[in-house]
Amino acid sequence: MTAQPIGDALQAAARYRRLLWRRTWLVAGLALLLVLAVLGDLASGASGMGLAQLLHGVFDPTSLSATERVIIWNVRLPYALMAVLVGAALSLAGAEMQAILDNPLASPFTLGVSSSAALGASLAIAYPLGVVWLAPSVQVPLMAFVFACLSVLLLQAMSRLRGAGVQSLVLFGIALVFSCNALVSLLQMLATEDVLQQLVFWTLGSLARANWDSLTLLAIVLAAVLPFSLRAAPAMTLLRMGEDRARSFGVDTRRLRRASLLRISLLAATAVAFVGTIGFIGLVGPHIARLLVGEDQRFLLPASALVGALLLALSSVASKLILPGMIVPVGIVTALVGVPVFVALVFRRGRNL
Amino acid sequence: MSLSIDALYVAYGKRAVIQGLSLPPLPSGSLVALVGPNGAGKSTLLRALAGLEPMKGAVTLDGVDVTQLNFAERARRLSYMPQQLPPGIALGVLESIIVGLRVGGAEHPAALAFEALRQLGIEHLAERGLDALSGGQKQLVALAQLLARNPQVLLLDEPTSALDLHYQLRVMDAVRQRVQAQRLLAIAVLHDINLAASHADTLVMLDRGRVVACGTPEDVLRPALLAEVYGVQARVERCSHGRLQVLVDRAVLHPKGAA
Numbered sequence: 001m002t003a004q005p006i007g008d009a010l011q012a013a014a015r016y017r018r019l020l021w022r023r024t025w026l027v028a029g030l031a032l033l034l035v036l037a038v039l040g041d042l043a044s045g046a047s048g049m050g051l052a053q054l055l056h057g058v059f060d061p062t063s064l065s066a067t068e069r070v071i072i073w074n075v076r077l078p079y080a081l082m083a084v085l086v087g088a089a090l091s092l093a094g095a096e097m098q099a100i101l102d103n104p105l106a107s108p109f110t111l112g113v114s115s116s117a118a119l120g121a122s123l124a125i126a127y128p129l130g131v132v133w134l135a136p137s138v139q140v141p142l143m144a145f146v147f148a149c150l151s152v153l154l155l156q157a158m159s160r161l162r163g164a165g166v167q168s169l170v171l172f173g174i175a176l177v178f179s180c181n182a183l184v185s186l187l188q189m190l191a192t193e194d195v196l197q198q199l200v201f202w203t204l205g206s207l208a209r210a211n212w213d214s215l216t217l218l219a220i221v222l223a224a225v226l227p228f229s230l231r232a233a234p235a236m237t238l239l240r241m242g243e244d245r246a247r248s249f250g251v252d253t254r255r256l257r258r259a260s261l262l263r264i265s266l267l268a269a270t271a272v273a274f275v276g277t278i279g280f281i282g283l284v285g286p287h288i289a290r291l292l293v294g295e296d297q298r299f300l301l302p303a304s305a306l307v308g309a310l311l312l313a314l315s316s317v318a319s320k321l322i323l324p325g326m327i328v329p330v331g332i333v334t335a336l337v338g339v340p341v342f343v344a345l346v347f348r349r350g351r352n353l
Numbered sequence: 354m355s356l357s358i359d360a361l362y363v364a365y366g367k368r369a370v371i372q373g374l375s376l377p378p379l380p381s382g383s384l385v386a387l388v389g390p391n392g393a394g395k396s397t398l399l400r401a402l403a404g405l406e407p408m409k410g411a412v413t414l415d416g417v418d419v420t421q422l423n424f425a426e427r428a429r430r431l432s433y434m435p436q437q438l439p440p441g442i443a444l445g446v447l448e449s450i451i452v453g454l455r456v457g458g459a460e461h462p463a464a465l466a467f468e469a470l471r472q473l474g475i476e477h478l479a480e481r482g483l484d485a486l487s488g489g490q491k492q493l494v495a496l497a498q499l500l501a502r503n504p505q506v507l508l509l510d511e512p513t514s515a516l517d518l519h520y521q522l523r524v525m526d527a528v529r530q531r532v533q534a535q536r537l538l539a540i541a542v543l544h545d546i547n548l549a550a551s552h553a554d555t556l557v558m559l560d561r562g563r564v565v566a567c568g569t570p571e572d573v574l575r576p577a578l579l580a581e582v583y584g585v586q587a588r589v590e591r592c593s594h595g596r597l598q599v600l601v602d603r604a605v606l607h608p609k610g611a612a
Contacts, residue, residue, distance in 0.1 A: 008471070012479050013463035016447055104441070237452045240442055245495075248403055248433035249453045249502070250425035295443040296452070 023299045026292050030306040034084065037313035041080040044320045046327070047071050074211075082210035083316040083330070084309040085218045086271045086278060091285030091308020092222075093267040095301055096229065098286055099236045100260045101159060102243075104345060105170050107282035108268035112176030113151045114279065117272035118203050119180040120147025122187045125198050140202070141214070141273035148269030151176060156261050205276035205331025207316060214274040221270045225263045226305070232256060233297035240295055278331045280338020281308050281315075287345065311337075354381040354415050356506060356538055361410035363394070363401045363562075370397045371562040374410075379555065381505070382536045384529055386543045386553035388573075390583055393559040395542040399508050402540070403433035414505060429457065432504035436511050438483060438491045446470070446486070447479040450498050457502055469501035470494075472534075473527050489520025493527065500531055507532070509541035513548060521545070525552045550574060550597045558582060570597050580605060 043051035049071060057064045057072045064072065094107035101111075108114050124143035128136045158172050188199050235256050238246040247253050268282070285308030286300070292307075293299040315333040322328050355378040363371040371394045379385050387395040401408040404420075404427050412419050419427050444452070450466035459465055470476040475493050483491065492512060499507055509528065513521040529552050532539045543549040549556055549570070556573040558566040560582045566573040574597060579587045588600045 008476065009464045009467040012447060012467040012476075013461070015480065016451065016463045019445070019448075102439075234452060234456050237444070238456055240444070241449065241452075242435055242439050244400075244405060244433065244435040245438075245498075247405055247424075248428055248435070248508075249456055249498075250428035251456060252424055290443050294445070294448075296448060 023293045023296070027299060027303050027306065030292075030303060030310065034306055034310045034313065037310050037317070038080050038084060041083060041313050041316050042076050044317050045071070045076055046320070046325055049076075078210035078212060078215055079207045079316060080313065081215055082207045082218075082275065083312040085215065085222060086207070086275050087281050087285070087309040087312030088305040089218060089222055089267040089271040089308075090278065090282040091289075091311070092226070092229065092301060092305040093264045093271070094282030094308070095286035095289065095297075095304035096236070096260050096264050096267075097282070099240055099297060100257050101155075101169060102240070103170060104287070105283070105342075106173075107280070107286075108148075108264070108272065109277070109279040109282055110170070110177075110342070111151075111155055111173030112180060113148050113155075113264075113268045114272050114277045115177045115180035115184075116151035117144040117148040117269060118277050119183050120144045121202050121273070121276070122184045122199050123147075125202060126187045126191050126195055144273035145269040148272055149265045152261055152265040152268070156257075159257075201329075202276045204329040205278040205334075206327075206329040207275055207319075208327065208329075209275055218270050218274060221266050222305075225267055226302075228259065229263060229301050230298065232259060233301055236260070236297040236301075237295060240297075276331065278312070279335045280342060281312055281334055283345075284338050284341045285311055287341070354505060354536070354538070355379055356540075357411075357413045358402070359411040359413070361398070361401060361408060361412070363397055363406050363408045369562065370394045371401065371408075374398065374562070374564055376557065376564065376567060379538055379540070381538045382533055383538060383554040384532050384552060385538070385540045385555045385557060386549035387540065387557050387559060388543055388546055388549050389559035389565075392561075394562040395559055396510055397562075398559065399433065399510050399540060399542055402506075403431055403508050404428065405433065425457075429502065430504060431506040431508055432499045432502060433508040434495055434499050434510060434512060436514055437488070438495055440484060442483050444483050445479075446475075446481050446483060446494050449483055449494065450501050453498050454501055459502075465501050466497070469497040472500065472531065473497050487520075489516045489523065492516060492520065492524050496524065496527060500535075503535075505537065507537055507539040507541075509539060511542050511544060514544060521548060528552075546574070546599050550599065574599055 039051060042054055049068065054072055054076060057068055061069065090108055097106040097111065098104055120143035121140050124139040128139055155173065159169055184203060188196055191199055235246065235251045238249055238251055239253060239256065243253055286304040289300055289303035289307045293303045312330065315330050319328045319330045319333045357378045358374060358376045361371055361374040387398060389395055397406060400406045402412055404424065414430060419430060447463065447466050450469060451462040454462035454465055467476060467479060470479055473493050473496060475490065478486065478490060478494065483494065486494065512524050516524065525548060528539050528541065531537060553570065555568065556570050557564060558573050565582055566578055574589045576587055576589060579585055579599065584605055586602045586605050588602065590598055590600060592598050
């Protein structure tokens with residue numbers, strides 16, 4: 001190489017480093033926005049307790065009355081943290097699904113993972129097992145988890161079939177959504193009034209089921225999965241340029257897929273098991289993140305998790321403000337915002353095909 | 354360095370696509386074109402060499418049977434380029450090359466990636482998005498992704514399909530130039546028989562999973578063989594520049610009664 005090309009190459013390398021820095025700052029910016037959104041979420045609620053009073057109560061619990069303690073520790077904090085963790089888990093699962101299934105419409109919701117979980121939970125609510133050591137409150141999330149995992153295994157089997165293309169996988173996911181919803185409706189029809197109310201409430205998707213046990217479990221799952229996601233990120237970026245290309249670059253795509261599907265099941269199933277069906281976060285989160293930081297999964301995966309958390313935190317705020325004095329189930333809010341984005345994505349994809 | 358293929362066998366399920374294919378050693382510094390009608394097994398052969406299809410037989414590179422190597426090591430020596438980069442990928446040109454290098458554990462990936470672009474004369478595209486490129490530019494970037502990893506053998510699956518005349522020549526000229534400059538071996542599936550004749554040192558003509566001819570373009574491109582394999586009546590003539598040209602006059606009934 002002569003002097004000039006070396007200079008050009010160094011400049012190109014420097015510009016690339018700057019690009020990476022810009023993305024790092026964007027991810028940091030998202031984290032900051034998330035903190036602000038969570039503070040906003042904490043500050044809003046029917047009791048009218050302000051942020052200052054709330055933070056004071058968190059750091060000095062002795063100063064609180066019993067009611068205030070319940071509001072802070074049993075309502076505001078678990079709701080807000082649940083929104084963050086569920087949003088992050090669903091969106092990270094969505095980002096990984098979109099990468100390994102090579103499909104921009106993939107998400108736990110659109111491919112039927114959430115509906116399967118809802119079916120599992122509904123079965124557990126309508127026909128609880130009379131087992132002493134397994135309380136009904138444990139049975140419901142457990143069945144949701146088992147069914148979500150089953151649906152991911154089913155999707156994996158589908159995607160492996162020779163000749164099953166990208167479109168057929170989405171169609172299969174839609175079929176799964178309809179089948180599960182039909183079965184849930186059947187359960188609702190057969191249910192007594194009391195059970196029916198529980199069923200409807202569960203399928204709506206709400207943060208109201210948040211408690212410290214479920215929060216801890218979800219946090220552990222997220223913390224355990226994220227490092228493995230990040231380690232697989234470069235290989236997943238290559239996979240986005242096509243299966244054969246990734247394999248010809250020495251990536252064992254089958255092992256990559258298997259590991260990723262395991263992470264997706266854990267994330268989606270745990271999230272859905274505790275809060276029910278919250279749609280579109282897993283679809284929209286990764287797309288917004290992609291617009292911000294591009295396809296490099298080292299940035300896209302954490303950015304997706306942050307955007308998902310941010311979206312659900314904001315939805316949580318909205319769910320408290322839409323009807324004064326009442327918390328609308330957050331799944332309704334995300335669906336209202338998510339559907340137009342989903343339709344826009346379908347049309348954009350249509351142009352590319 | 355040379356690549357030998359001995360008794361290669363590939364099957365999809367029970368249907369044998371390539372049956373006991375052997376080739377004389379293919380030397381480095383040469384461009385080999387795989388030609389033949391649709392379904393002859395050209396792409397399958399290429400994918401089998403790349404380790405993308407399960408196969409039996411021996412593929413020897415410099416005395417090493419590459420089928421015994423692990424996946425990543427084999428991919429480092431024999432680099433496969435699929436037909437097209439898919440649309441809708443939010444990656445820049447330079448970083449799309451860096452990603453591949455990083456997975457391979459290269460040091461200074463940005464500088465290597467830029468050098469690969471420069472060798473192909475497309476360094477001005479470094480910061481463009483992949484989606485903003487034309488089909489031909491994308492194909493040159495895909496080639497740069499391969500070259501940056503410094504492989505010994507390039508396996509190119511229809512590198513010029515869907516490209517306009519300008520980029521068909523640019524891609525093939527670039528391949529030819531890098532093959533000679535870096536003493537690589539390139540094996541390319543080519544549909545355009547005249548492009549194969551003008552750029553390849555060796556033509557391998559396949560039909561129904563078997564080699565029907567192998568040699569220089571002059572040896573392989575004979576009217577009788579073209580009639581038998583492609584089912585066309587053709588003349589093989591030299592143009593005013595002395596280059597070999599296949600002029601197809603008409604389709605004839607397939608002698609084997611396939612059509």
